Amino acid sequence: MSKSLLQHISTPKELRKLSKEQLPKLAKELREFIINIVATKEGHLGASLGVVELTIALHYVFDTPNDLLVWDVGHQAYGHKILTGRKDVFETNRQFGGISGFPKRSESEYDAFGVGHSSTSISATLGMAIASRLNGDVNKQHIAVIGDASIASGMAFEALNHVGVSKANILIILNDNAMGIDPSVGALKNYLTNIKHNKRVRKHNIIKAFNIDYSGPIDGHDLPALLFELERLKTVKGPKFLHIITTKGKGLKKAEEDQVKYHAPGKFNAKTGELIAKSNLDQQPPKYQDVFGYTLVELAKKNKKIVGITPAMPTGSSLKFMLEEIPERAFDVGIAEQHAVTLAAGMATQGLIPFCNIYSTFLQRAYDQVIHDVALQKLPVIFCLDRAGLVGEDGATHQGVFDLAYLRCIPNLIIFAPRNEKELRNIMYTAQLGLERPIAIRYPRGIGTTQNWKQPFSPIEIGKGETIKEGSKIAVLSIGTIGNRVVEAYSDIENLDEIAHFNMRFLKPLDEDLLHKIFKKYNTIITVEDGTIIGGFGSAILEFSQKHGYMNKKIKNLGIPDKFIEHGKTNLLFNSIGLSIDNLKKTLSLRT
Incomplete structure (x- = not known):
């Protein structure tokens, strides 16, 4: 040998x-x-x-x-x-x-x-x-x-x-x-x-x-x-x-x-190349990208004005479903994020309804186009931002933690983060009904929380959050799927009746009516997000507090710290920055 x-x-x-x-x-x-x-x-x-x-x-x-x-x-x-x-x-x-x-x-x-x-x-x-x-x-x-x-x-x-x-x-x-x-x-x-x-x-x-x-x-x-x-x-x-x-x-x-x-095949047999099947795959909820992909096809079959656009990620974004079923209205433009955004803007001027699907970190590459070509002209482009929040092993270059902050400062832009698959499905339905300005919908990588997600469509009122749970002392405000981690954290906590939880849904426009009710009732308010803590959701709540004179309230912001997050399994990353289920539970316990 x-x-x-x-x-x-x-x-x-x-x-x-x-x-x-x-x-x-x-x-x-x-x-x-x-x-x-x-x-x-x-x-x-x-x-x-x-x-x-x-x-x-x-x-x-x-x-x-x-x-x-x-x-x-x-x-x-x-x-x-x-x-x-x-x-x-x-x-x-x-x-x-x-x-x-x-x-x-x-x-x-x-x-x-x-x-x-x-x-x-x-x-x-x-x-x-x-x-x-x-x-x-x-x-x-x-x-x-x-x-x-x-x-x-x-x-x-x-x-x-x-x-x-x-x-x-x-x-x-x-x-x-x-x-x-x-x-x-x-x-x-x-x-x-x-x-x-x-x-x-x-x-x-x-x-x-x-x-x-x-x-x-x-x-x-x-x-x-x-x-x-x-x-x-x-x-x-x-x-x-x-x-x-x-x-x-x-x-x-x-x-x-x-x-x-x-x-990137996952685990496989090194000799034969055969993929090793993941267990219980059929029993799991769908990936968010697939909820987007299937819902888009469903909507596009009913609304002939809908088009889909992705820069080189038809499989990763699941736009492939529309490319397969309605290829004349689905466009893979290659690695060209700037072009994808302005292409969508051009389509919108002529009455089409473009769903522009781009990974959160990839949209960073088309920031000027979002401002100059879309928001400035109030063109109703629907941005679907996949891989928002922590994405895991791809590491610092791909963690989608900046979108809430970098989009929030742009006028005319609606920003929505669904807590689950049903909300993603319903906001997509709402967006194609005829918005008069652009919207960014951000959702995470990986599987959701709901197996029976394909329910009849129901419109979502723009700028309105929801009350998940009432409480007597502490108000927890979350946005997006991290709200599910919050629910898990307080599900078996002592003095559960002291904790209220609100799913804000919209970063822009904020639900100010709901926020006034929260700030008038609660002295302790905790915000939770899977975006950068600087300039994001928590910052928006602090600004609301300052603007409306709620200066005596105790506000704690939880989110991604001011550093680049390296690679690793998502749960390990959440643990490393204090956002694990156990850490959230400790934070809520201390506040009671």
Whole structure:
């Protein structure tokens, strides 16, 4: 039995001691290592399997970390982490207290730039290349690895526009596998497909039009070809672009056959690739994303003016249901959040009813469009913000904890957070009845609380909260699904009759009639939210208190503290910031 190569490699310096003939064996071992760990610990799989050869070739040819290597998004960086000193701790990937699932500057000197959202790599790498030139370091190499889905983003094209006139020593590697999380879409995807198969198209190459030295496409799994081309490009000065063709999920048959499901498959059999079914799945309530997806189809079948929009997340948002049943009114626009929002605005001017579904943290990338193109013009776009609140293992780049705060300051915008699936369903129904201004509906990742959620529609009065429980001493005000944690916290508490609970539902407009009743009756008020404590729901209640002269009231705000929340199981994260069920119970007990 031949000796393991990977066993003796902890850094790229050790990798570079291998002969080129040994590298294919190392690639096989690295692929198996990733598969075996992710099979039991979970995480992103397909993207990293697809760049195993590229990862080895990059660290073999270039002098990392002195040469700077930036991975776009980071789903593809597992092999990079394993080869750069994190092999022995890789089993802690994405776990609480363990290493991040994405490149992170504070984690390793080999992680030149922190990433989680897409399409940042070219801009960041160009910035590094310009800095090196200004610092007089003319020999340093700067490499950005970006996928074909990410390069279609506006930010990537803004960067390419600058790269072409920069004369910077930068190498852009396009990892072309025709996939993001879902299949790539759009004209650029079709163009790249034509380049692969039509030599005449290559002569009129769009990258060359940017004044960037283009080479390829080459087989990204052919190590000798990769090494040869990278070594050649290493000697070429100025902006360079290498187009490589890879297969997402390479080396695991099931992952190659179902690239969407095996992007992040959960637990699976490392040898066969078969997914390990989660127990009692049929008995669980549905995911919030599925409640959105099925409800949208139901509404769209009755209301012909409804359209659905998502930037590259049809599966993750469950807009896929509408894409399957009513494809002419459902639009996956690719990784283009800004475009998605303004596209929705344009549709709204012509009487359509756009449901624009974007993850909470991804809407951050289209903030100006929400203000300038939608709210300023009072266009009734319906924003459905998935993955709001803590999302778990994806960590700081994906925790949807800022939306309440960053949206609350925008005029003309209604903000609603359902406590359960029924409220999500009913606010979607209400929104399409004919609002005269935009609304943002934010809901969490994962399963809900109600199995029998598909009830007849009932409109929700805009700006009105609800009383969940009356009490004599303490008023707890919650917004969104964290209210269910509050209910669980006080369900068996002593002096239960002292605690009142109000589901405020709307952050904007606040239910001021209900708030006046609360402030007149209760001296102690506790606000609970799964958003940042600065500028969010609790801040709105404090402002109400100050505005209306309730200065003698005792108000305590519970929420996400003023720091970035790292990765880990959601319950562990809630516990780490004092929002576990037990912590809420202690807080309520102390107040009694």
